Amino acid sequence: xxxxxxSGGGRIQAGGSLRLSCDAHGRSSxxxxxxxxxxxxxxxxxxxxxxxxxxxxxxxxxxxxxxxxSRDNEKNIMYLQMNSLKPEDTAVYYCAAGPSGILTxxxxxxxxxxxxxxxxxxx
Numbered sequence: 377x378x379x380x381x382x383s384g385g386g387r388i389q390a391g392g393s394l395r396l397s398c399d400a401h402g403r404s405s406x407x408x409x410x411x412x413x414x415x416x417x418x419x420x421x422x423x424x425x426x427x428x429x430x431x432x433x434x435x436x437x438x439x440x441x442x443x444x445x446s447r448d449n450e451k452n453i454m455y456l457q458m459n460s461l462k463p464e465d466t467a468v469y470y471c472a473a474g475p476s477g478i479l480t481x482x483x484x485x486x487x488x489x490x491x492x493x494x495x496x497x498x499x
Contacts, residue, residue, distance in 0.1 A: 378402035378473050378488040385493030390463055396456040396493060398471030409474045410454045411486055412445060414467035414495075421470070423481040427454060434479035461497045468492040 384396040398410065412424040425435040425445045433445050444457040454471060472486035480486075 378408065380471050380473060380488055380490035382469060382471050382490045382493040385469060385495045387496040387498065388461060390461060390497055390499050392461050392497075393457070393459045394461065394495060396458070396469055396471075396495075398454040398456075398490060400452040400454070400473060407476045408488075409476060409478045409480070410445075410447060411472045411474065411480070412443075412454075412456045413470045413472060413483065414465075415470070415492075416464075416467040419467075421483065423483075424456065424469075426474075426479045426481070428477055428479055432479065434481070436481065458495075461495075463497050463499045466495060466497050468494050 379401040381399045388394055409428045411426040413421050415421040423436050424439050424443055427433045427445045427447050442460050447454040470492045471490045473488040474486040
C-alpha cells in the first residue's frame, strides 16, 4: 500500500511559478513510476507527465516546456515545477503511482492516487 500526499498548491497570479510536491509513503514507494495529472472544473482529468526511478520523464506535448517533473528517491518525493502559469492552468493537481519502470499517460495504469491540491491562477 502506498499513500500519496500532494502539497504546494494555492492561488497565484498569471505569469508566476509554483512547485508542487508529492510525498509517497509506504513500502518500496520509491520504486514506483509516478505521474502528475490535473482536472479543471467541468473537464476530464488530463495527463501532465510521468517519471520513473531513473529520472526518465514523459510529458504531454502541451505541458512540456513550462512544466517540469523531478523526484528525490531517497526522500520519496516527486515534484512538479510549473512556470509561466496561466488562468487555464487552474485545476486540482493529482499525483499517482504506478508500475515500476513504466512511463505512461494512461490513468488506468496508475494504482495509487493522492487527494489532490488546488491551484488557482488569476489573471
